[in-house]
Amino acid sequence: MNEFTWTNFAKIASSTLSQMLGTATPVALAALGGLMTEHAGIMNIGMDGMILMGAFVAAAVSYYLASAALGILAAMVFGIVIGLFFALFTVKLRSDEFIIGCALNTFAMGITAYLSRSLFGSDGIRGAAYLHNIHIPLIKDIPFLDNVISGHSLFVYLTWVLVILMWLFVYRTPTGFWIRASGESPETLRTAGKDPEKMKWVASILCGVFCGLAGAHLSLGKLNGTFVEGMSDSRGYIAFACVIFGAAHPGKVYLAALMFGFFSALGLQLQGIISSDLTEAIPYVITIIMMVYVVVSGQRRREHLAKQQLKKLELK
């Protein structure tokens, strides 16, 4: 360990924060999709598989057509297909969403590894056209912020925009309202003349698109045009945890993703002092505690309300 100086500290802090942004982004992108299905009342475990397939499609298309933009587009289109597929089973055929999610993950592992081995050999895809990192002109000159904010792939900045757009969509548009209603109280929505199933389809498709984006970011943004087997590395599960942690609110979900990113970056920095395997487990523990807290406080609130109602009745 070097001697402690503020410049050293700033260097470590900025690289930690920069890594945090980098690791949080794919998770956040997928989680933005996952919160749609969560609002629509579908428990979506299958995000991991969606990300993996998105990553593969993006890398493969970008490899053959030598264009990162087309790769990303293909991943998004493929996301729509996967979303349709997911909705076909969970909404239309009323299968167990957990099983479908699980199976989707395994299927994605199988098909991507199978195709990448038989089409590209055992190394996976390498040397696809990729997105270059962006150095933001103004921030580039600010010493600390430059290291943290500047020099990421386009997706990092895109995610910020998408978080805001998502918030607007979920809480400020009729469609977002209907999607939330389709999960909370489908019967009410049906009475209001909207088909809750249709809303679930929409949510599922959106989730597929976002997971496709997350995958495209992994292969074309983060890893500079490579696809490796199993590269989603259970980010789908982390995204799911983020959705739960952030109570499906876009801003909070993004913060949750940042928290996961922070702990994993911290783990990398603290290597040698404490194993990164332990620091990376922390967010999961926090998520469980958070869930318990949310559920218990919800019950308390309801009990409190009920007691007040009771008191009112007694007074009468």
Place this chain on the structure above:
Amino acid sequence: MKKRFDYGYLIALVISLSVALLIGAGIIAITGRSPLRAYGALIDGVFSSWRHIGDTLEYAMVLCLCGLACDVGSRAGIFNVGGEGQLLLGALVASRIGTLMDGVTPWLAIPCAILGAVAVGGFYAFIPGILKVKLKVNEVITTIMMNSIAVFLCVYFAKGPWKNSVNAEGIIVPEAYRFTTLIRSSNLSTAIIISAVLTFLVWYILQKTTKGYEMRLTGDNPRFARFAGIKADRLVIAAMVVSGMMCGLVGMFRVYGAERIFKTTAVSNEYYFEGLMVAMIAQYQPLPTIIISLIFAILKIGAMGMQSVGVPIQIYWILQTVVIFCMAGEKGIRAAIRKAREKRAAERDVLARREGGTANE
């Protein structure tokens, strides 16, 4: 309650398997290999040598026990998704106990390892169980989180403080404590005898005893069960703990019977999830669980044989998940077909009446 044998279910299973094999053949053909040769290699890969038959049986045993563990939970209305974590921690603790007791007679060490694995698995299932019953926290989500935690813990302990092998990152179990191998150089060990007994016990308890009936009652309608005088809360937690104990035991079997060394991904590569999917397409019934475990095990070991003709082993996951997709959609598809048929019948009825009506006028 005796259920008539459901032929529709059997037909659906056969159709799903055929669809999976057809899709698999398509994928194999697209990537430029001969499907016939590939499936020939699949059969060859399983039945050509005793060793592979042994491996197949061992894998079927793992899937079956995991599936049954899931059955036990779901019967009482709690969905144990955390089996992966319980299995891994059970294996971890069992192998640690093995290394600590090195030198002690196996007659003492093996029961201790079993006890340790079972206790850890049970405890790891107890946490989500009590959270579900007392606080109504969704057990699926907590167990998923706990799986990830368990994986991190196992990787940490196997790589770090508990590592006892020089070149491999893992915990080696002393030679003397390993289960006797039944078929030479295969993974099949005497653990399968214990598993068979356990399977029978689970089947017996679930299908033939009052406890099993009470569990089903609780799973179907917890409020009714409570009114009927069943201590539903306690039963649900107990079912979850038993489920976790079984998973812990599977972990111990994996290390002492097959792998001989604790390495996180080798002990279980999401095997519990496969077992869970087996349980689901077996509709949480013990007997179909055994059969489907065997089918999946044949596919898995056969896929290894398919590598010899140049088909990547991952074809197994594709075949398996297609079966699962088909079986998961089966109910919905059947309902859709029935609906369409009823609709057609109703239309015909209306038409007939209308014609009848005009004739009357």
